[in-house]
Amino acid sequence: MSIVITDDFALALARAPIAAAIAAARLAGCGDERAADQAAVDAMRAALNALPIKGRVVIGEGERDEAPMLFVGEEVGAGKGPALDIAVDPLEGTTLTAKAKANALAVIAVAPKGGLLHAPDTYMDKIAIGAGYPAGIVDLDAGAAENVKALAKAKGVGTEEIGVCVLDRPRHGSIIEALRGAGARVHLISDGDIAGVINCTKPETGIDMYLGSGGAPEGVLAAAALKCVGGQFQGRLIIRNEEERARAAQAGIEDLKRRYDLDDLVTGEAAFIATGVTNGSLLDGVRYANGAVHTHSLILNAATGTVSQLRMRQPVQN
Ligand code: VTB
Numbered sequence: 001m002s003i004v005i006t007d008d009f010a011l012a013l014a015r016a017p018i019a020a021a022i023a024a025a026r027l028a029g030c031g032d033e034r035a036a037d038q039a040a041v042d043a044m045r046a047a048l049n050a051l052p053i054k055g056r057v058v059i060g061e062g063e064r065d066e067a068p069m070l071f072v073g074e075e076v077g078a079g080k081g082p083a084l085d086i087a088v089d090p091l092e093g094t095t096l097t098a099k100a101k102a103n104a105l106a107v108i109a110v111a112p113k114g115g116l117l118h119a120p121d122t123y124m125d126k127i128a129i130g131a132g133y134p135a136g137i138v139d140l141d142a143g144a145a146e147n148v149k150a151l152a153k154a155k156g157v158g159t160e161e162i163g164v165c166v167l168d169r170p171r172h173g174s175i176i177e178a179l180r181g182a183g184a185r186v187h188l189i190s191d192g193d194i195a196g197v198i199n200c201t202k203p204e205t206g207i208d209m210y211l212g213s214g215g216a217p218e219g220v221l222a223a224a225a226l227k228c229v230g231g232q233f234q235g236r237l238i239i240r241n242e243e244e245r246a247r248a249a250q251a252g253i254e255d256l257k258r259r260y261d262l263d264d265l266v267t268g269e270a271a272f273i274a275t276g277v278t279n280g281s282l283l284d285g286v287r288y289a290n291g292a293v294h295t296h297s298l299i300l301n302a303a304t305g306t307v308s309q310l311r312m313r314q315p316v317q318n
Helices: 007-013 015-025 033-049 094-098 144-155 170-181 193-201 216-229 242-250
Strands: 054-059 083-092 105-112 123-129 163-167 185-189 209-215 232-238 271-276 287-289 292-301 306-315
Touching (some): 007 015, 007 271, 007 292, 007 306, 033 083, 033 094, 033 105, 105 193, 105 216, 144 170, 144 209, 163 170, 163 193, 170 185, 193 209, 209 216
Parallel strands (some): 054 083, 163 185
Antiparallel strands (some): 083 105, 123 232, 292 306
16 A cells, blocks of 8 residues: 655645744744634644645534634645545644743644544543553553553663653642652643653653643644654543533544544554744744744654654745
8 A cells, every 4th residue: 555645745744833833933922822823723724725635624623613713624725635634733832832931832643534533622531651662561540650660660760760741730639649659750741741742752851651631632643643653652531521522422432431542543644743833842943033934843754654853944924
């Protein structure tokens, strides 16, 4: 079977997060999350529509009635080319951007039609680790301490050498306590768990595991990244009320308690592309200098196994 998403094609797709990052970065520090998000959405949508694809948004800004742009089900692209499922997070870290804090990203994941789980906009319980461990070494349904001990044993180190990334939220209090009780180092982040998950694959970050609940759409995007670079991910939707149940039904999810492994979230071929909005652990942010705008993007392609970083300088468009 021939590859749909070649490396050249993935490079072309990078135009979408690059455009979103540039637009959002103009509003970094403006204090207005919605404005920054809207700027990223508009720019990403325009860039996607200029690409030679028959794309369909499977993870987007919401349902058609609540999000006029990049809503779930929206057709994007110039209409010629491969049929692709597209998951977008035009601004991952609206609060980070509004406060000009580190680690905001513009993100897309693509796969041939049917390749990405249509995750509803609910929370998801997540656990992730990097590549090189036996399958199932950590388990979403095991306790935090148990997972730390299992990972330390597999890595051949003491638990004090295990770094775990967790979103800093009151709901994670008992997880954080259990992790610290087991001797792990807890890296608390204020936002941005896609980067949190990807950091498990980068030893220099000191993060070995990601644990806790965050957005389900972000879970699929992060899983797409791990699909490309290796690693393990397990997730389960958190459905708290009727509205969320309805959202899951609308997304075609029947088994609300299902535990998703990486391959359930992202089947077959996939590409993950992120561009830095503000400086971060994964990417440099957008920078303006001498009439040019500089961007830094990460392009991961599961079909080819290629990992690229793209630094682009373009004249500033006014
Ligand atoms: C999560 C996380 C995201 O926002 O959705 C979080 O997955 C929102 O969580 O990466 P709370 O509702 O607990 O604030 C991000 O951190 C950024 O979009």
